[in-house]
Amino acid sequence: MRLRKAVSLAVTAAMVFSLAACGSGGGNTGESAAVNTGQTANESVQAEKTYDGIFDENGISKPGEFPISKEPITLSIFVGQQAGVVDITKHSIFKEVSELTNINFDFIVAPQEGAQDKLNMLLASGDYPDIIIGSFFTNADLVKYGTGENILIPLNDLIEENCVNLKQRWEENPQFKDMMTTPDGNIYGIPSLDSGGLGHGAVNYKVWMNNKWLENVGMKAPETTDEFRAVLEAFKEQDANGNGDPNDEIPFSGAIGTWAAEVYPYLLNAFDYFDPSNGYLKLKDGVITGTAGTDGIKEGLKYIAGLYADGLIDPAALTQDESQLSAIGTKEEVICGTAACGHIGMFVDINDIERSREYDNLLPLEGPDGYRGIPTQTVAVVQGAAFVITDKCKYPEAAIKFADMFCGDDWTIRTQVGIKGQQWDDADEGTVGMDGVTPATRKYLEMRTQNATAAEDIKWHWTMRLIEPNWKKTFQVTGDIADPSNYEARLQQCTDKLAPYAADADYIPPFFLDVEDANQIASMKTAIDDYVKSSFIEFITGAKDVDKDWDTYLAGLDKLQYKEYVALNQKAYDEAYK
Incomplete structure (x- = not known):
């Protein structure tokens, strides 16, 4: 079967759990917004940058360097308040991110139940923020608010010029880039993927x-x-x-x-x-x-x-x-x-x-x-978007660099596991991960689920998860499978035993x-x-x-x-x- 070039492999519009989208006043050009330069997006991206140390002429750092901004900047952000997470506006993760990046956040927060309606109202009114994170938009929404209404800016050039971790995920899974690309050739958001693939979520x-x-x-x-x-x-x-x-x-x-x-x-x-x-x-x-x-x-x-x-x-x-x-x-x-x-x-x-x-x-x-x-899901796919940038954003390069943090190991593990020395540490010598083959590099010091940590300022769970590396396979599995430190391996075993009973149906591939x-x-x-x-x-x-x-x-x-x-x-x- 052929795949129409204009169609991405991201998720069918009917899927329930697609994530947030993004777009630009740039229409269908594929150009990224310029950062305080007065240039067109394409001119800004293609221009040869000069750096004073790690910062360019606009005070934005080289890819992968911190802080992201030389001077403090503020991004307005819409986020759903997860039931199992402490007050997100005061969460230690945002505090740590701000300290590292020089980015402050002006929050628009809605309880997760009802957040979709709140966001829809903001988008309809035109009074929406710079970035949106969380599970709010399907592929159909990406087309609607990106290609159709130009609220969401194309990220193609921004990703190419500024992202380190996301491009690494694309190298590991080349199909993901196609899955993220809408029929007009633009990418309007970064989707979510739990630990690089299917895992126990396959069923x-x-x-x-x-x-x-x-x-x-x-x-x-x-x-x-x-x-x-x-x-x-x-x-x-x-x-x-x-x-x-x-x-x-x-x-x-x-x-x-x-x-x-x-x-x-x-x-x-x-x-x-x-x-x-x-x-x-x-x-x-x-x-x-x-x-x-x-x-x-x-x-x-x-x-x-x-x-x-x-x-x-x-x-x-x-x-x-x-x-x-x-x-x-x-x-x-x-x-x-x-x-x-x-x-x-x-x-x-x-x-x-x-x-x-x-x-x-x-x-x-x-x-x-x-x-x-x-x-049963048999192939890893990415769908919708868990992070988007709107045409309101004055600092799209800083925003995309912020997102790229959560496509790498360090900040994925920080948000989903916790702090080294407290919730996790280096693996014991000679141990292996859940596949029984891959040498382990980390071990859990504690493992607790979202409900158990609801009152603690440790993790933020599904507040924002982007295309993650396969970090779960790096944690060691030893001893009793019921031990909390082996929880991910236990869940994988529970899922694997269902494989012989996969329904006689083909997995619906994503399309725009x-x-x-x-x-x-x-x-x-x-x-x-x-x-x-x-x-x-x-x-x-x-x-x-x-x-x-x-x-x-x-x-x-x-x-x-x-x-x-x-x-x-x-x-x-x-x-x-x-």
Whole structure:
């Protein structure tokens, strides 16, 4: 299959978790904005620079040199306040960055829940900041706000002239540059990539079950939907936690608004292919189909509704956030036997080794018709953008150098692990990383998840993550796999065992759309996503009857132009890959 030159491999407009975008008043020229020179962007980039020490005539440092600016400068910045991170405006990481770079930050902060709406209002009003960081924009948004509205400036020349770490990531993965390039030939933002590749995120939908509870009720880990129901019934009706009270157990819980913690995606995949992160789409043999209204999904919802009606699913799972799920999992007494979440540290404290050890992820379940599969990402892709520069920015060279810091080892590890000598240190001699081959260069002194460090000024987690080097493989793995220092290796093992059950579907490769189609798909996607989620909750809770109200649900999808939405994605795929 050919790849149209104008199309990047970055992410389909339907993808849910794309990140922030950027653009310029320079339109489709591919030129970067000049820095206080009065020159055009292209003239500024191409001009031979002269340096006084490490600084050019504008007081900006050579690539990779610090401080970034000779004199203090200020960048206005939009950022979402993550629930598991202390006040971002006072965070030590920003303080350290300012001290190193001579860049101060004027914050526009919105709680993560609602931050997207706040940002949309700012972009519509024209009162937006210099840079935007965080998971807010899809590929469709990059085209809309970059190519279409010229709010986001092209970064091509800025990256070429100023970035050291990002260009190194491109050398390691040449396809990433193509994935970041929109149909007009411009790059409007830097996407996010966790530790250089797939990792345990290759499979989103995991369910974790307490093996000690299984022993207490005399059962084995379920592999079919019937067995899963039987286990949950035993958890509910017997004294599964062994405290003498058979009525205090929660069989199955989860959360919303976080990574892969809804209770239904894993279960629906025992009936048919279902991946919300793909925008309710499936690709097989070059054909894209919709997944939100299949007969298999209907049967799956009836099954889940039955679990809910019988008290086997925690009602709070449909409304609570990750911190509330974690509060259940970290109670002094174990009260929940099963939880849906992307990794077990979202539910229990991994430093409580004995409790953490009790939970293992289940294999995908086989449904009554024999279907068994789990959506699996098989190739590393980058999508959307986690960092953008707008046409308001007076210091784009300084801004791109700031971003480049987070494409290298030092600041990736600082933001995701912590400080050397406190959270990590040099590896012990002769140790290897999680692949069992690569010599280790670092070791964890402590490993705690986002919930466990929410009140501490150490890491900032997903506040901003850009294209990272594969830093996780550099940390040593020794001893007990349940030890927190081996957590990443444990998660990789938990993911690897799911590989034989990868769904019989092709991973939807990323593609960009033209402005008109991008705007249309973005609007349709939001409406469809809201409708499907709310309808599924109504079916699960019994507010609507799956059999009686299914045709009405399908009619609602038609009203939202679901078929046209699928066709638009097929059109874009065909133009890119056929």
